[in-house]
Amino acid sequence: MLASLTLEEKASLLSGLDRWRTKPVERAGVPSVWLSDGPHGVRRETEPDVSLPATAFPTSSALGATWDPELVEQVAAAIGREAAAQGVHVMLGPGINIKRTPLCGRNFEYLAEDPVLSGVLGAAYVRGMQSTGVGATVKHLAANNQENGRHWMSSEVDERTLREVYLAAFERVVTTAAPRLVMSSYNRVNGVHSSQNPWLLTHVLRDEWGFQGAVVSDWISVHDRVAALRAGLDLEMPGVDGVTDAEVVVAVRAGELDEAIVDRAALRLLALVDAVLPAVQGQVLDDSVLADHRALARRAAADATVLLANDGVLPLDPAAAQRIALIGRFADEPRIQGRGSACVNPRGQSSIREALAAELGDLVTYLPGYPAHDDDPARIDEHLVDAAVGAVRGSDAAIVVVGLPDHVESEGYDRTHLELPAAQQVLLEVLAATGTPLVVVLVSGSAVRLGEWHGAASAVVQAWLAGQEAGPALADVLLGRADPGGRLGETFPLRLEDTPAHLSYPGERGRARYAEGVFVGHRWYDARRMEVRHPFGHGLSYTTFDYTALEVGAMDPESGDVPVALTVTNTGGRPGSDVVQVYVEPAAAPVARPPRELKAFRKVRLEAGESRRVELTLSHRDFAWYDVDSGSWARSAGIARVVVGRSSRDLRLGVDVEVVLPPGAAAPATDAELEPRALAWSAGESERRRVR
Ligand code: BGC
Numbered sequence: 123m124l125a126s127l128t129l130e131e132k133a134s135l136l137s138g139l140d141r142w143r144t145k146p147v148e149r150a151g152v153p154s155v156w157l158s159d160g161p162h163g164v165r166r167e168t169e170p171d172v173s174l175p176a177t178a179f180p181t182s183s184a185l186g187a188t189w190d191p192e193l194v195e196q197v198a199a200a201i202g203r204e205a206a207a208q209g210v211h212v213m214l215g216p217g218i219n220i221k222r223t224p225l226c227g228r229n230f231e232y233l234a235e236d237p238v239l240s241g242v243l244g245a246a247y248v249r250g251m252q253s254t255g256v257g258a259t260v261k262h263l264a265a266n267n268q269e270n271g272r273h274w275m276s277s278e279v280d281e282r283t284l285r286e287v288y289l290a291a292f293e294r295v296v297t298t299a300a301p302r303l304v305m306s307s308y309n310r311v312n313g314v315h316s317s318q319n320p321w322l323l324t325h326v327l328r329d330e331w332g333f334q335g336a337v338v339s340d341w342i343s344v345h346d347r348v349a350a351l352r353a354g355l356d357l358e359m360p361g362v363d364g365v366t367d368a369e370v371v372v373a374v375r376a377g378e379l380d381e382a383i384v385d386r387a388a389l390r391l392l393a394l395v396d397a398v399l400p401a402v403q404g405q406v407l408d409d410s411v412l413a414d415h416r417a418l419a420r421r422a423a424a425d426a427t428v429l430l431a432n433d434g435v436l437p438l439d440p441a442a443a444q445r446i447a448l449i450g451r452f453a454d455e456p457r458i459q460g461r462g463s464a465c466v467n468p469r470g471q472s473s474i475r476e477a478l479a480a481e482l483g484d485l486v487t488y489l490p491g492y493p494a495h496d497d498d499p500a501r502i503d504e505h506l507v508d509a510a511v512g513a514v515r516g517s518d519a520a521i522v523v524v525g526l527p528d529h530v531e532s533e534g535y536d537r538t539h540l541e542l543p544a545a546q547q548v549l550l551e552v553l554a555a556t557g558t559p560l561v562v563v564l565v566s567g568s569a570v571r572l573g574e575w576h577g578a579a580s581a582v583v584q585a586w587l588a589g590q591e592a593g594p595a596l597a598d599v600l601l602g603r604a605d606p607g608g609r610l611g612e613t614f615p616l617r618l619e620d621t622p623a624h625l626s627y628p629g630e631r632g633r634a635r636y637a638e639g640v641f642v643g644h645r646w647y648d649a650r651r652m653e654v655r656h657p658f659g660h661g662l663s664y665t666t667f668d669y670t671a672l673e674v675g676a677m678d679p680e681s682g683d684v685p686v687a688l689t690v691t692n693t694g695g696r697p698g699s700d701v702v703q704v705y706v707e708p709a710a711a712p713v714a715r716p717p718r719e720l721k722a723f724r725k726v727r728l729e730a731g732e733s734r735r736v737e738l739t740l741s742h743r744d745f746a747w748y749d750v751d752s753g754s755w756a757r758s759a760g761i762a763r764v765v766v767g768r769s770s771r772d773l774r775l776g777v778d779v780e781v782v783l784p785p786g787a788a789a790p791a792t793d794a795e796l797e798p799r800a801l802a803w804s805a806g807e808s809e810r811r812r813v814r
Pocket of ligand 1 (some may be wrong): 159214340463
């Protein structure tokens with residue numbers, strides 16, 4: 123096919139027909155394919171800002187909090203089925219950028235602050251999506267960790283940090299799940315636009331990771347099409363009326379661009395079209411499939427719900443005939459997703475108010491408590507507060523639903539602080555003083571600061587932006603029909619000033635310097651031994667779990683593999699789920715390493731009293747650090763420790779393991795060995811400067 127295409131036709135394949143389609147080559151029988159956002163449902167536009175209804179699944183923050191690759195795979199497969207039925211060949215997701223700062227406006231679209239959690243769940247998403255034949259697009263490569271200035275800022279990140287944190291999730295997804303597409307990011311990485319960055323798009327992505335698919339630009343992020351093609355970008359989206367196609371043709375004719383580069387990209391596009399075309403043939407969704415998707419969205423939302431604190435007030439007993447005050451506008455006007463390109467037109471949605479009323483009838487009294495979210499969030503309406511206080515005083519328990527206003531969490535800009543709106547904070551303080559047990563439900567796609575009211579609340583529930591079934595799912599959790607299955611994929615800090623990027627975010631004069639290096643997320647708080655409000659990995663269940671009999675085998679010197687096994691027992695009286703988290707405390711190394719890092723995890727569901735042996739294998743990379751001097755992953759010989767726990771701060775068991783090198787392997791260069799090299803380099807540099 124490639125040989126039969128003219129240069130103009132090949133160039134035309136490499137940019138969009140419009141916002142969503144690739145260009146066909148009708149003469150040669152090459153059809154166009156349709157790309158749609160993602161990631162938590164299909165946004166198949168019919169005209170600008172109007173899209174077909176689709177099941178709105180929990181957003182990525184929520185999916186990240188499930189710590190459940192099988193569930194994420196099922197959700198992605200459901201989204202894939204809906205995409206195919208709407209004629210969509212490629213979904214523009216998952217987004218797996220690391221949550222470097224809780225302020226990033228797009229955090230609700232990302233999975234976690236941690237590369238292992240993001241990578242494992244991102245790979246599961248791609249596998250699920252592509253099991254339906256629809257192509258997945260992992261985005262945004264790379265270091266797109268803030269929205270402010272995203273079109274021009276340069277993320278200035280040292281190579282070790284890129285490799286260990288910001289590229290690691292992409293590497294795992296590309297090497298284990300083979301996504302059809304990778305999307306380059308808007309920002310520059312170390313000065314070079316991602317869409318035109320040969321180190322990123324060719325050296326790392328293709329030569330090192332072996333990526334076989336196509337690279338698509340983020341929408342309107344190509345500044346020089348010829349440079350982008352040379353760097354390894356294949357498809358410019360959306361189309362710009364063929365203007366840049368003509369530039370490609372001219373560059374080839376002028377001998378400035380090797381036609382082989384155009385051929386290579388055209389071949390990737392032809393391969394993509396070939397691979398995804400069958401997906402949409404004969405896909406129909408009947409009512410029973412849609413009902414299954416709705417049920418899955420509800421199960422996923424419950425499984426994402428994080429019970430942050432509970433003095434025993436939860437679960438509520440539906441048979442106890444308690445009078446419940448349900449306070450907070452979000453209980454009636456649900457926030458189910460964030461703003462921007464990910465926004466899905468949901469197939470329906472019902473509120474927590476409806477869900478509880480259906481269950482408890484007149485026992486539930488609803489009052490808004492604070493002004494509508496489009497109002498000035500700082501406006502405190504005393505009438506609303508007084509009415510809420512009255513209702514709470516006359517009740518046995520109160521559920522107070524608070525969260526971030528809709529316009530605060532969006533693509534295109536960041537949050538400016540971590541606070542809940544002032545009106546909600548005042549409401550919470552006043553209600554906490556009533557003495558009625560308070561269950562506070564937080565609706566947000568990212569961490570918020572929990573104020574002084576936190577200590578007085580009987581329970582605190584992080585409900586995220588949990589998609590169209592958020593209301594019924596929350597009722598399932600509050601009434602104990604579902605165990606709160608979520609664990610935090612991001613730390614809830616005490617204050618903004620504590621967060622890792624605080625002093626270097628959002629950057630200045632076009633550069634965001636990632637000064638905290640590899641100390642991102644729990645690595646930062648642990649290295650600094652800082653108190654946090656709720657640590658990474660935290661989340662309570664309605665039952666209790668015990669960890670026993672941790673066994674850590676000897677390291678295989680060749681592969682670096684280390685077998686790990688432990689027994690998890692549900693010691694409580696109800697069925698429930700837990701996430702076994704395996705952290706490695708590294709052996710001493712010639713570089714600064716975090717005290718411990720998440721390396722593996724397993725979600726287990728156990729009946730009351732049930733025990734299960736959980737077996738996992740750690741590997742070389744789980745003990746290694748990236749050695750920029752040798753350009754490879756190095757492990758340092760010495761004693762490391764494998765610790766297992768229920769969060770990064772609730773570590774239950776640990777066993778030392780001796781890290782050994784393969785026979786004959788050279789240890790990473792020591793500082794003493796590096797010194798002469800560095801001195802030689804600086805001598806050469808002085809000489810070069812003198813000559814200049
Ligand atoms: C976003 C991408 C999205 C694309 C298409 C861009 O603004 O950054 O994530 O896929 O638009 O809507």
